Amino acid sequence: MHYWKGLEAVPAGFGPSVVTIGNFDGVHRGHREVLQAVAETAKRHAASAVAISFDPHPAQVHRPESAPELIMGLADRIETLANEDLDALLMIRYTLDFAQASPEEFVKSIIVELLGACAVVVGHDVRFGHGNAGDFATMCELGEKYGFEVIGVEDIGDHRRWSSTWVREALNRGDVETAAQILGRPHRMRGEVVHGAARGRELGFPTANLETAASGIIPADGVYAGWLVDEAEVRWPAAISVGSNPTFEGVSRQVEAHVIDRPSEGVEDFDLYGQQVVVEFVAHLRPMVAYRGVEALIEQMREDVERTRGVLVNA
Template sequence: MQIWNSLNEVPQDFGPCVVTLGNFDGLHRGHQEVLAQVRAEAAARNARSVALTFDPHPALIHRPESAPAQIMGLADKMVAMGDLGLDGVLVMPYSLEFAQQSPEEFVKSVFVDALGACAVVVGHDVRFGRGNTGDLNTMVGLGAELGFDVVVVDDEGHDRRWSSTWVREALGKGDVDTAAQVLGRRHSMSGEVVHGAARGRELGFPTANLSPDACGIIPADGVYAGWLVDADQHRWPAAISVGSNPTFVGVSRQVEAYVLDRPAEPVEAFDLYGQHVVVEFVQRLRGMVAYTGPEALIEQMHQDVLDSREILREH
């Protein structure tokens, strides 16, 4: 899959293309259905399949104080889109200046001039152009004028429409099971393993601490069964702690994974520091609890390991 970060990077002879547009945050099952339609239309028309997305998310430009947390980072989104079999993704830099384009200017410069669109796949609620004044009727009219078809994806047939909002709601409750159903895969975070306070090691449970700038929404505080995927793509079963650990004072909120089946010591045989890893959340075991002291916490951590192992054995 080719990735372009500006209109100038798109090869002049890349088209014709079947194109769709969206933020695709989380790349959930609704997004996947749209992109499947794009691929099908492209195959039928002997064209290329392309998605147009934006970076940063438009909400971060227009209303940064209330912009939703991003379910996944841009790099992870590109990997996921590549796995879906697209031919190309155009990542348009989003700014207030870019947002001032009229619907006609936007469609002509991006879809027609840059991508040579022969068809555009959209949902019934598509909005685009300055002030989101362009809608489905606008797109159909522009297609007739500029020479491309408009294919409308029908998202009916579900009890609730797949959405990024639904994923955020579920993760905010620690309901990673529902999030996985909407996403069509387990929710994950990715980032560098950094040094922490080493408190887990002191308790006999050394953990891999994700950097505070790791990508992906942090689910609700608690302990989860999941997987850690290291830089060599090895999948390790893990018990994952999310939160500030209320048993100890002055600990900031963090995500840390205790790998269950660590290689034999010495510790150097399993050094994840500095590695870029992925942490996948399978099931929430419990909320975060303040214990009376380290002994009670250690006892609970042993139980968390047993519970995680049992859950992961089924996955």
Template structure:
């Protein structure tokens, strides 16, 4: 997939292209329905499939104090958009100046002229341009004027429309299985492993602590069964802790994964510090609670590991 960080990256004479626009946070099942339609339409028209997205998220610019946490970072967004078969991704820097463009200015400058769009695929609830003045009908009008077809996509979902908001709600409640249903895969975080207080190691449960700068929505506090993928692509079952660990004082909120059953790696070869790893959340085992004494905590952690094995066992 070609990756363009601005209009200057687009090769001269590009197109024809089939284009869609959106934030695509999470690249959930609804998003993939749209992206798949773009890819199919481009193949039918012998055109290039192009996705236009924005960085930072518009909400961060317009509502910096109330913007929702993002489900995934830009790198993950690129990975999952490419997995659908999209030919090119154009990431536009979003700012107040960018947002001041009229609907026609935006479509002309970023869709019609540089990409020679022959079709635009969007949801019927699409909004674009200054003060969200552009909608689906306006896109149709601009298509007639600028020479491209407009293809509308219906909402995807059974009882409720698939949306990034729904994913965030599920994760905020610790319902990672529900989030996975919407996403079409387990929710994940990506970040560097840093040194922690080493309390887990002292208790016999060493953990890989994700940096506070790790990308991805942090689920509700609790203990989860999931997976850790290291920078060599090795996939390890893990008991994942999210929270401040109320058994100890002055512990900041953190995400840490205790890898279990390292049967195919030497201990000395398993140093995750400084690696950029992926942590996937499969099932919430319990909320985060305080325990009276270290022995009770160790007993609970032992049980967490056993339950993690059961959850992640083949066929479960």
């Protein structure tokens, strides 16, 4: 997949193409249905399959005080889209100046003239152009005017439409299983492993602590079964703690992953500090609670490890 960072990166005379537009936060199953339709339509037209997305998220520009948390960071969004059957991804820097373009100006200058679109594939809830004035009907009118086909993809889901909003709701209550059903894969965070208070090591359960700037929504406080993926792309089973660890005072909210079943030899070399790792959340085990004394906490942590091992056997 070609990655074009900005309009100027698109090769001159590009086309024909089949285009879709979206923020694609999470690249969930609904997004992937649209992307599949783009790829199939592109093959039918002997054209290139292209997705247009935006960075930052438009809501972060227009209403930063109430913009939704992003399910995944930009690097993960690009990586996940690269696994779809796309020929190119155009990432447009979203600014207030760019937002001034009318629906027709956006379509004419980018979709028609820059990308040479012969077809556009979008959901029926699509909005585009200044003030989100353009909708599906507008796109159909512009398709007739500029000579490209418009294909609408119906809402997709089980009892509810798959959406980024639904994923956020699930993660905010710690329901990583529902989030995974919508995403089609476990929710993940990515960040550098940093030094913490070393309490886990002192208790016999050393953890990899994610930096506070890690990308991806932090699920609700609690303990989870999941995976830690290191820079060598080795997947380690992990018991993951999210929260402020109420057994100890003065600890800020953090994400810590205790790798279980570590190698019996070379443990001292198992050093993740400074690495960019991925933490994947598979199942919620329990809420975060305060324990009366360290011994009770250690006993609970042993139980968490055993439950994690059991959950991940078939994961």
